[in-house]
Amino acid sequence: MRIGELAAQAGTTRDTIRFYERIGLVAGRRLPNGYRDFPPETVAWLHYVRTAQTLGFSLAEIARHGEELSExxxxxxxxxxxxxxxxxxxxxxxxxxxxxxxxxxxxxxxxxxxxxxxxxx
Missing domain, CATH: 1.20.5 (Single alpha-helices involved in coiled-coils or other helix-helix interfaces)
Structure with a gap:
């Protein structure tokens, strides 16, 4: 899914997704045309990130806990x-x-x- 569609489905902005990508919170691959492509499960992950932030978790904590939770x-x-x-x-x-x-x-x-x-x- 391209970044615009991901932003719309996750209720966030493209810039936020780009920032999350820079800090390693989300990962997309580059298509031959240079566009970013994200897997569909990234939408649920971004909802989790926003909820966790609302509950007082920092982005560093979210990244660290995301690894723990996935394992x-x-x-x-x-x-x-x-x-x-x-x-x-x-x-x-x-x-x-x-x-x-x-x-x-x-x-x-x-x-x-x-x-x-x-x-x-």
């Missing part, structure tokens, strides 16, 4: 494990942000908001 004996189980790991990362980040928020809240209205908490001077 997994049970892709659904492997994907669930990846989602569980992402939840753990988000939970840890939320805890860090809660501490940061508390520190900021403590400094609001203080005489010198940038002075280290607990130091008098």
């Amino acid at each position: 997994a004996p049970d892709a659904a189980q492997a994907l669930s494990a990846l989602l569980e790991e992402k939840i753990r990362v988000i939970d840890a980040r939320m805890a860090e942000l809660a501490v940061l928020r508390a520190d900021l809240r403590e400094r609001v209205g203080s005489g010198c908001p940038l002075r280290a908490a607990g130091l008098e001077g």
Whole structure:
């Protein structure tokens, strides 16, 4: 399938597909006339990429996980494990942000908001 048709079916742009191709996220072959040709399963892969991005995965993570998922004996189980790991990362980040928020809240209205908490001077 040519890049224009792939872009239309995947709901993305040709430029996005070209970028994904440059970074190795998708692969197409060149036809003798120079056009790119992508296998039909690339549409489903691009839908997966967009969904994974929406769920907070970086393109590097998506590329790495794509290889893991394609080699997994049970892709659904492997994907669930990846989602569980992402939840753990988000939970840890939320805890860090809660501490940061508390520190900021403590400094609001203080005489010198940038002075280290607990130091008098």
